[in-house]
Structure formats: C-alpha cells, structure tokens
Amino acid sequence: GSPAMAHRNLTSTSLNDISDKPEKDQLKNKFMKKLPRDAEASNVLVGEVDFLESPFIAFVRLQQAVMLGALTEVPVPTRFLFILLGPKGKAKSYHEIGRAIATLMSDEVFHDIAYKAKDRQDLIAGIDEFLDEVIVLPPGEWDPAIRIEPPKSLPSSDKRKNMYSGGENLQMNGDTPHDGGHGGGGHGDCEELQRTGRFCGGLIKDIKRKAPFFASDFYDALNIQALSAILFIYLATVTNAITFGGLLGDATENMQGVLESFLGTAVTGAIFCLFAGQPLTILSSTGPVLVFERLLFNFSKDNDFDYLEFRLWIGLWSAFQCLILVATDASFLVKYFTRFTEEGFSSLISFIFIYDAFKKMIKLADHYPINSEFKVDYITHYSCACEPLDPVNSSLSNGTTVPSADELFYSSAETYNTTIEWSSLTTKECLKYGGQLVGNNCDYVPDITLMSFILFFGTYTCSMALKKFKTSRYFPTTARKLISDFAIILSILIFCGIDALVGVDTPKLIVPSEFKPTSPERGWFIPPFGGNPWWVYLAAAIPALLVTILIFMDQQITAVIVNRKEHKLKVG
Numbered sequence: 001g002s003p004a005m006a007h008r009n010l011t012s013t014s015l016n017d018i019s020d021k022p023e024k025d026q027l028k029n030k031f032m033k034k035l036p037r038d039a040e041a042s043n044v045l046v047g048e049v050d051f052l053e054s055p056f057i058a059f060v061r062l063q064q065a066v067m068l069g070a071l072t073e074v075p076v077p078t079r080f081l082f083i084l085l086g087p088k089g090k091a092k093s094y095h096e097i098g099r100a101i102a103t104l105m106s107d108e109v110f111h112d113i114a115y116k117a118k119d120r121q122d123l124i125a126g127i128d129e130f131l132d133e134v135i136v137l138p139p140g141e142w143d144p145a146i147r148i149e150p151p152k153s154l155p156s157s158d159k160r161k162n163m164y165s166g167g168e169n170l171q172m173n174g175d176t177p178h179d180g181g182h183g184g185g186g187h188g189d190c191e192e193l194q195r196t197g198r199f200c201g202g203l204i205k206d207i208k209r210k211a212p213f214f215a216s217d218f219y220d221a222l223n224i225q226a227l228s229a230i231l232f233i234y235l236a237t238v239t240n241a242i243t244f245g246g247l248l249g250d251a252t253e254n255m256q257g258v259l260e261s262f263l264g265t266a267v268t269g270a271i272f273c274l275f276a277g278q279p280l281t282i283l284s285s286t287g288p289v290l291v292f293e294r295l296l297f298n299f300s301k302d303n304d305f306d307y308l309e310f311r312l313w314i315g316l317w318s319a320f321q322c323l324i325l326v327a328t329d330a331s332f333l334v335k336y337f338t339r340f341t342e343e344g345f346s347s348l349i350s351f352i353f354i355y356d357a358f359k360k361m362i363k364l365a366d367h368y369p370i371n372s373e374f375k376v377d378y379i380t381h382y383s384c385a386c387e388p389l390d391p392v393n394s395s396l397s398n399g400t401t402v403p404s405a406d407e408l409f410y411s412s413a414e415t416y417n418t419t420i421e422w423s424s425l426t427t428k429e430c431l432k433y434g435g436q437l438v439g440n441n442c443d444y445v446p447d448i449t450l451m452s453f454i455l456f457f458g459t460y461t462c463s464m465a466l467k468k469f470k471t472s473r474y475f476p477t478t479a480r481k482l483i484s485d486f487a488i489i490l491s492i493l494i495f496c497g498i499d500a501l502v503g504v505d506t507p508k509l510i511v512p513s514e515f516k517p518t519s520p521e522r523g524w525f526i527p528p529f530g531g532n533p534w535w536v537y538l539a540a541a542i543p544a545l546l547v548t549i550l551i552f553m554d555q556q557i558t559a560v561i562v563n564r565k566e567h568k569l570k571v572g
Contacts, residue, residue, distance in 0.1 A: 032074045040065045040079035041072045042105040046098040048088045055086035055094075059123065061114065080105065080114060104130060195332040202329040206277050217279075228485040229280075235492065237284055241265040242509050243356070244285035249518055251294040255307055257518030261285060278559045287352050288550055296543065306531030308522065313537050317544030318551070325552060334556045345557045361456055364507060368448040384439035386430035451504040455495050463491035 058081075065077035072078060082101045084094050104110045104127065113126035196202055220226070245261030265284050273279040296314070300307035325331070430437060466487035470480050483490070499506055517524060529537075 032076075035074065035076065039076050041074075041076045042080040042082070042102070042111075043068070043071055043078050044082045044098045044102050044105075046084040046094040047086075048091050048094060049085050050088055052085060052087050055084060058083045061117075193332050193335045195329045197329070200327050202331060203326055210277065224482065225485055228489065231486075231489045233280075233282060235488070237265060237269065237282055238262075239509065240284045244290060247290055248285065248293060251290065252297045252307065254518045255297070255522070256293070259515070259518055278562055280562050281555065281559050283555075286349075286554060288554070289547075292543075292547065292550070305536060308526045309528065309531040310536060310540060312526050312528055313540035314544045314547060317541045318547045321541075321544060321548040322551070325548070330552070331556060334560055337557060337560060342557060342561055346561055357456070361453065364452055365449045368452075370449050384437060386425050386427070386435045387438050388435055447504045448506055451499070451502065452506050455499055455506065458498075459491050459495045462494060463488045466490055 060081040060083070062079055062081070065079040067075070068078045082098070082105075084097055086094055105114065107130055110126045110130050113122060113129075117123050117126065196205065198204075221230070241262045241264075242258055245256075245258030248261055249257035268283050272281070272283050296311060297307050299305070300310050425433070425435065427437065464487075467484055469487070470484035472480060474480070475483075
C-alpha cells in the first residue's frame with residue numbers, strides 16, 4: 001500500500017496494543033540506555049477527524065504509570081497523555097500545538113507542576129510561568145547568519161519553582177500548606193475564614209454574601225441533578241434519624257426515641273438549610289452524641305435528677321455558647337485544621353456507618369439463625385408449638401386482654417371475654433402471655449438471614465456498578481451521567497422491588513404510626529423548673545461546654561470537607 005496507508009495502519013495497531021510487554025524493536029532502541037531507571041513517558045497525540053466541529057483537547061495524568069505497548073519509542077511506562085482532535089483542514093496547526101506541549105513537558109519546572117497540579121488553573125499558571133522565562137524567536141525575522149549571544153544568566157530551576165509556588169512547596173495532593181509543611185489544609189486564603197475582629201462581623205459578611213443568591217437557591221434546584229442529591233440526602237437523613245432514634249430509645253429507656261429524633265432532624269434540618277452558609281451539611285445524630293446521651297441519662301438516674309429537664313438546660317446553655325462562638329468569629333479557627341484532621345474525621349464517619357451496617361447484619365444473623373443441620377428428608381420430624389408454663393392452665397379465658405395481630409404492638413386492644421387455645425397464638429403473643437415455645441424448629445426462620453445478606457451486598461454492588469456507569473461505553477453520555485447520578489436511588493429501588501417480589505419476611509425499619517411522645521409518661525412540653533435543685537440549672541453549663549465543643553468540631557470539619565476545592569461547588 002501507499003506510505004500514508006502504512007503509517008495509518010501502524011498507528012492503529014499501536015493504539016490498540018496495550019500489552020505490558022515491550023516489543024523487540026523497542027528493546028533494540030539504543031536510546032533506552034540513556035534513560036534513568038524510573039523514567040516515565042509523556043505521549044502527545046494529535047489528529048484530525050470528520051465528526052468534530054471544534055477542537056477537543058484533553059490533558060490526562062494517570063494515577064499510576066502504565067505500559068501502552070508500542071505507543072512509545074522506548075519501553076517506558078506512560079504517565080501523561082495529551083490528546084488533541086479537531087476538524088479536518090488544520091493538521092499543521094495541530095502538529096505545532098503538539099510540538100509546543102512536548103516542549104513544555106521537557107521543561108523540568110513544568111513537568112513538576114504537571115505531576116502536582118490539582119486543576120486546570122495550576123496547569124495554566126505553569127504555562128504562564130514557562131512563557132515568562134522562554135526565549136522566542138520570530139520565524140520570519142530570524143537570520144541564520146546572525147549569531148545570538150547566550151544570556152548572561154539563566155534563572156535557576158529552584159528560583160523558578162519558588163516564583164511559581166509563592167515560596168512554598170506544593171504537596172503531591174495539590175495542597176499548599178500554610179503551617180510550614182505539616183500537612184495544612186489550605187483554607188487560610190478563604191474569605192469566609194478571615195477574622196473580622198468586629199462583633200458578629202463574620203455573620204454579617206455571610207449574610208451579605210448569601211443574600212444575592214437566596215432566591216436563586218430555590219429555582220436552581222429545579223434540575224434533574226439536584227433531584228438526585230435531594231433524594232440521596234433524604235434517604236441518608238431519614239434512615240440515620242430512625243436508626244439513631246432506636247438506639248436513643250434503648251439508651252434513655254424511651255424518654256427519647258425514633259419520633260423525637262425524626263422530628264428534631266426535620267426541624268433543625270429545615271432551618272439550617274434555609275439560613276446556613278453551607279446547606280449541604282447534614283445535621284443528624286452521631287455516635288459521640290449518642291454516647292453523651294447515654295452517660296447523661298445514667299448520671300441523672302443515679303442522682304435522682306429529672307433527665308429531660310436537665311437536658312433542656314444543657315441545650316439552652318449550649319445554644320448560648322454557640323451564639324458566643326458566632327459573635328466572636330470563632331469559625332476562623334477552622335483554617336488551622338490540617339488535611340490529616342479532615343481525612344481522619346472523614347474516615348471515622350465512614351467507619352462508624354460501615355461498622356454499624358455489619359453490626360446490624362451480624363445481630364440479624366443471631367436473631368434469625370441459619371439451621372445448618374436442617375435436612376429435607378427429616379421435615380416430618382420438625383415442629384414448634386406454644387405451651388403454657390403451667391400445664392394445668394391450658395387456655396386463656398375469662399376477660400383476658402387479647403389484642404388482634406394488627407394491634408399487638410400499639411397497646412390499643414380492648415378487654416373482652418373469650419377463650420383462646422395456646423396453640424392458636426403467634427410467637428410474640430405466646431411469649432407476651434407467659435407461654436413457652438417447645439420444639440426443635442422454633443429457632444429456625446428460613447431464608448431471612450440469607451436474603452438479608454443478598455440484599456445487603458447486592459445493593460452495595462449495584463450502586464457501585466451504576467456509579468461507574470458514567471465511564472462505560474453504553475448509551476449516550478447524557479444517559480450514562482443520569483444513571484450515575486441516580487445510582488444509589490436506583491439500587492435501593494431495584495432491591496426493594498426484589499425483596500417485595502420474593503416475599504421473604506425480612507426485617508424493615510419501624511416508623512411510628514402516631515404523632516405522640518415515645519414515652520407515655522410525658523408530653524411534648526418539658527417544664528424548665530421544678531424537677532431539679534436550683535444549682536443544677538447553673539451546673540448544666542459544664543456538660544453544655546462539652547456538647548458545644550463536640551458540635552462545633554463536628555459541624556465545622558464536615559463543612560470544610562464539603563467545601564473542598566475538588567468538589568467544585570458553584571452557585572447555580
């Protein structure tokens with residue numbers, strides 16, 4: 001074939017060959033001897049196509065260098081790829097751009113910037129720095145007969161690096177530390193974290209900053225991508241409120257429970273989203289708060305204090321202390337939180353939820369054990385029956401309160417005269433009325449544990465697969481992005497449908513059906529006086545200080561994590 005065709009076929013073969021084994025021609029190249037052992041390649045790929053109307057450019061930095069077969073002249077792994085594709089007719093321009101990029105990557109300072117850059121702005125700053133120092137000769141005016149004197153002094157690489165980084169070395173993760181290289185978080189330049197030195201100065205600046213966007217925050221949410229975030233935050237908040245509400249009920253003997261946790265999350269979350277500086281921060285119960293509630297309840301019980309009244313005063317003192325923090329611009333302390341602190345806190349949150357998920361699954365396996373000794377051939381030998389502890393009293397009669405199945409858990413049954421045989425009671429009714437379960441099949445609940453684990457791992461696997469769907473080659477880009485955005489919601493809906501279709505009685509979240517306090521011993525209003533000695537109202541300021549520190553650290557670190565540059569948050 002023609003030389004052009006041969007070149008085209010060679011290029012096609014090279015791009016399709018991603019073997020990590022070098023070819024013979026690469027191994028024979030003598031240039032390999034001049035390269036250091038840890039050398040990495042930058043590949044510049046330019047071309048013209050007939051399906052583009054404007055040029056497409058991508059600068060790719062791989063997380064780990066990989067061998068790309070015969071793409072490189074010598075067998076070294078590739079770390080950077082520059083790809084330029086454009087409409088036909090400008091091949092020479094594309095070629096010159098490729099040469100310019102290759103020149104950039106040969107510069108020691110720029111290639112260090114390329115390794116450490118976090119975003120597009122870092123690369124642009126590196127190019128600007130290179131152009132400031134480079135010597136350019138106009139091609140039409142250069143006379144080869146004229147000898148150009150070399151410059152008297154060349155800027156050193158160290159000086160150029162210092163000029164670019166402002167006197168501070170870039171970290172490999174892109175952070176510019178402000179604490180002398182101890183892993184700073186890079187928050188010092190944020191306008192929001194500058195201390196004003198005036199009473200409520202930071203709050204006033206936040207209001208002025210947010211006011212122009214307050215109205216647009218509502219109609220900007222009319223977006224399909226915002227719907228995905230809304231549903232995700234809703235599910236995360238609701239499930240967390242119900243879960244911690246149940247744990248709170250166990251810790252406080254139902255003085256607080258699911259409904260109180262649910263209502264508190266709803267009210268504070270709504271107010272926070274309307275007026276907070278970062279409404280994407282989720283307010284909900286956490287592990288440390290649950291531990292504090294348990295300790296406070298036990299302390300109140302041991303000292304004969306009214307727990308709810310004591311807690312009310314702790315809340316009032318904590319609110320007052322938080323107002324002091326706002327008035328004194330205490331949020332500026334966040335800029336001293338290091339990246340290590342943020343990552344540690346983020347890992348702790350993830351670990352708590354992962355641990356809690358596996359703990360619930362293990363507890364479920366204990367409650368619904370798998371009968372490994374079950375044999376189909378012996379199914380006629382298995383039985384389970386409800387019998388009275390007192391064999392003489394073999395029936396329930398004469399005015400015994402027997403609730404119906406639907407009313408069993410809400411104590412709304414009425415007393416009436418009836419006689420019911422023990423054998424007709426359900427498992428929960430049998431245990432409630434003092435009976436006992438007799439038989440070798442009473443502890444066996446078929447399929448529940450296995451089905452729960454299938455739903456557990458299936459939902460996780462499906463959500464991860466759908467989240468990565470954005471980078472797949474199926475469907476148009478818009479459809480892939482939509483599926484990726486709704487990955488978690490779709491996974492939950494899919495496996496809820498599978499659960500309903502199979503019909504196994506797997507455990508579900510228990511949501512209160514009536515709007516009333518969890519404990520029947522109290523109402524919604526907690527009187528602030530009368531239950532505890534007067535000095536308790538003042539002493540409550542001490543535990544309130546601990547709560548304030550806990551809430552301040554929790555909320556501020558979470559807000560810092562949400563506001564990171566890599567999240568690219570932008571109004572609208």
